[in-house]
Amino acid sequence: RKAPDKLDPAQLRQAEAQARNEYRLESRVLNAPEAAGVIIPEREWQAAYQEIRDRYEDESAFLSELAKNRLTEETLRAALYRQCKVNAVLEKIAARSPEVSEVEIGIYYHLHAEQFNRPELREVSHIFISINLDFPENTRENAWDRIQDVRARLLKKPHKFAELALKYSECPTSLNGGTLGKVPRGKLYPELDAVLFSMKAGEVSQVLESEIGFHVLLCKQIHRAETISLKNATPKIRQLMKERYRRNCQRAWLASLPVAETEGKSYGG
Numbered sequence: 209r210k211a212p213d214k215l216d217p218a219q220l221r222q223a224e225a226q227a228r229n230e231y232r233l234e235s236r237v238l239n240a241p242e243a244a245g246v247i248i249p250e251r252e253w254q255a256a257y258q259e260i261r262d263r264y265e266d267e268s269a270f271l272s273e274l275a276k277n278r279l280t281e282e283t284l285r286a287a288l289y290r291q292c293k294v295n296a297v298l299e300k301i302a303a304r305s306p307e308v309s310e311v312e313i314g315i316y317y318h319l320h321a322e323q324f325n326r327p328e329l330r331e332v333s334h335i336f337i338s339i340n341l342d343f344p345e346n347t348r349e350n351a352w353d354r355i356q357d358v359r360a361r362l363l364k365k366p367h368k369f370a371e372l373a374l375k376y377s378e379c380p381t382s383l384n385g386g387t388l389g390k391v392p393r394g395k396l397y398p399e400l401d402a403v404l405f406s407m408k409a410g411e412v413s414q415v416l417e418s419e420i421g422f423h424v425l426l427c428k429q430i431h432r433a434e435t436i437s438l439k440n441a442t443p444k445i446r447q448l449m450k451e452r453y454r455r456n457c458q459r460a461w462l463a464s465l466p467v468a469e470t471e472g473k474s475y476g477g
Contacts, residue, residue: 211273211276211277212277213276213277233462234290234291234294236462236465236466236467237294237297237298237462237465238290238293238294238297240297240465242297242300242301243293243297246293246296246297246300248289248292248293248296252292253285253288253289253292256288256291256292257284257285257288260284260288298458301457301458301461302454302455302457302458304457304461305450305453305454305456305457306453308445308446308449308450308453310442312449313438313442313445313446313449314438316445316448316449317438317441317442317445321435324435324436324441325433325434325435325436326431326433326434326435326436327392327393327433328392328393328405328430328431328432328433329390329391329392329430329431330390330391330404330405330407330427330429330430330431331389331390331427331428331429331430331431332388332389332390332391332396332404332425332426332427332428333369333370333373333381333385333386333387333388333425333426333428334373334377334379334381334386334388334400334423334424334425334426335355335358335362335369335372335373335376335377335379335382335386335423335424336377336378336379336386336420336421336422336423337351337354337355337358337376337377337378337421337422338351338378338420338421338422339351339420339421339422351421351422352415352422354376355415355422355423355424356415358372358376358424359412359414359415359424362412362424362426363412366410366412366426369385369386369412369426370385370386370387371385373385373386374386378421386426390431391404393405397418397419397420399416399417399418400416400418400423400425403416403425404425404427407425407427408427408430409427409428409429409430410426410427410428411426411427412424412425412426413425413426413427
C-alpha cells in the first residue's frame with residue numbers, strides 16, 4: 209500500500225521479486241496456445257487506463273506520478289493491455305470448470321449447516337447522554353436528569369424518537385435518528401443487550417447505564433431466529449461453489465504450463 213519511492217530498500221526488493229514472479233507467470237499465460245485467439249477490444253484497456261487517470265486531479269499530477277514510477281503513458285497502456293489479456297485468458301480457462309450439481313449443493317448445505325442459521329436480530333435505536341465531569345451539563349446528576357426528561361417526552365410521543373435523538377443524543381448515530389440497525393445478541397454493552405432482548409417491538413426502555421453513560425433504547429422490530437431453507441440457500445451455494453471450481457480450474461491449468469525459455473522477456477500487445 210505504498211508507492212515504490214516510499215518503500216525502504218528491503219520492501220523494494222520484496223516488491224521487485226514479487227513483480228518478477230508475477231511477470232514470469234503472466235508470460236507463461238500469454239505464451240500458452242489458449243492465448244493465441246484472445247483479442248482485447250481497445251475500449252477495455254482504454255477504460256482501465258482512464259480509471260487510473262481519473263484518480264488524479266489534473267494531467268500534470270498524473271504525468272508527474274508516471275515519471276516518478278518510471279512509466280510513460282505508452283508503457284502504462286502496454287502494461288494494462290497485457291493485464292487485460294492475462295485476465296481474458298484466465299476467464300477463458302475458468303469457463304472450462306464443471307457445472308455445480310444439485311447433489312453437490314445439497315451436500316454442501318448439510319455439511320455447513322451453521323452458515324444458514326440466522327440468529328435473532330433486534331432492530332434498535334438509542335439516545336445517549338454521556339457522563340463527563342469535565343462538563344457541568346454532563347455530571348452524573350445532570351446527565352441523569354436530562355436522559356429522564358428525554359424518556360418522559362418519548363413516552364408521550366414515541367413517534368418522535370428520531371427527532372429527539374437528533375436534538376439530544378451525543379452519539380454520532382443521532383444524525384440518523386439514533387439508529388443502531390439490526391443487532392444480534394452480544395453486540396451491545398451487556399447492560400443494554402440484556403434489556404433489548406427482553407423488549408417487545410415498539411417498546412421504549414427504562415433509562416439504562418453502561419460504562420460510558422446513560423441510554424434509552426427503542427426496539428423497533430424483532431427478527432426471529434431462522435434457518436434458511438435449502439431452496440433459498442441454493443443460489444448462494446451455487447455461486448460460491450462455481451467460483452471455487454473456476455479457481456481450481458485456473459490453478460490446475462497454470463500448474464500445467466511449461467516454463468518457457470523466453471520467460472521474463474517483454475511482451476508486446
